[in-house]
Amino acid sequence: xxxxMQIPQYQHxxxxxxxxxxxxSSTTLSNIQWYKQRPGGHPVFLIQLVKSxxxxxxxxxxxxxxxxxxxxxxxxxxxxxxxxxxYFCAGRSGNTGKLIFGQGTTLxxxx
Amino acid sequence: DGGITQSPKxxxxxxxxxxxxxxxxNLNHDAMYWYRQDxxxxxxxxxxxxxxxxxxxxxxAEGYSVSREKKESxxxxxxxxxxxxxxxxxxxxxxxTGELFFGEGSRLTVL
Numbered sequence: 180x181x182x183x184m185q186i187p188q189y190q191h192x193x194x195x196x197x198x199x200x201x202x203x204s205s206t207t208l209s210n211i212q213w214y215k216q217r218p219g220g221h222p223v224f225l226i227q228l229v230k231s232x233x234x235x236x237x238x239x240x241x242x243x244x245x246x247x248x249x250x251x252x253x254x255x256x257x258x259x260x261x262x263x264x265x266y267f268c269a270g271r272s273g274n275t276g277k278l279i280f281g282q283g284t285t286l287x288x289x290x
Numbered sequence: 291d292g293g294i295t296q297s298p299k300x301x302x303x304x305x306x307x308x309x310x311x312x313x314x315x316n317l318n319h320d321a322m323y324w325y326r327q328d329x330x331x332x333x334x335x336x337x338x339x340x341x342x343x344x345x346x347x348x349x350x351a352e353g354y355s356v357s358r359e360k361k362e363s364x365x366x367x368x369x370x371x372x373x374x375x376x377x378x379x380x381x382x383x384x385x386x387t388g389e390l391f392f393g394e395g396s397r398l399t400v401l
Contacts, residue, residue, distance in 0.1 A: 185332075221393060221395050222333070222380070267333065278390070280333040281332055282332040
């Protein structure tokens, strides 16, 4: 079945360093969503990308959707301790419309 | 304020007992979902409903049951047939193909 793989599973950075998490789908996606889950909390929607090659920015966060609509990335510039949490991508299948979550990347930031 | 309310937040169950987790939303969303979250495995879809009185199995429906008698409510029953029910359960709602709004979750522990 369709899979969405997300790497790395964990990332520890020093405050001020950059961070990137990657998502790869086995099939073409109609769109991809990103969520953030703080420790002990619930996932909160960050953004949705729809177009091939799309790039969107939210302050220090940059989201990209690949040209083939099979991969995506989230890049955080100059991490802060408030960025701590688990970041999930969720790809919507172009065939079935089903939303498939990646396993998440847990980010730890050392002050 | 609009949102999703899950209850209870914490629940302990003895083996062999059924338990029901509540999920109520006042966002006027047609679609509702139940996910299970285990450490390192992301979010796995249990059941979803796109309209009142209709619901479909997700990827891990065995041992669970749901109902959708009202648009606002989508309760999940964890039955005694679920072999490993200890987990964090998340309810969500959305406009179809849109972003998911999550509740704060219910943490179930089987004693």
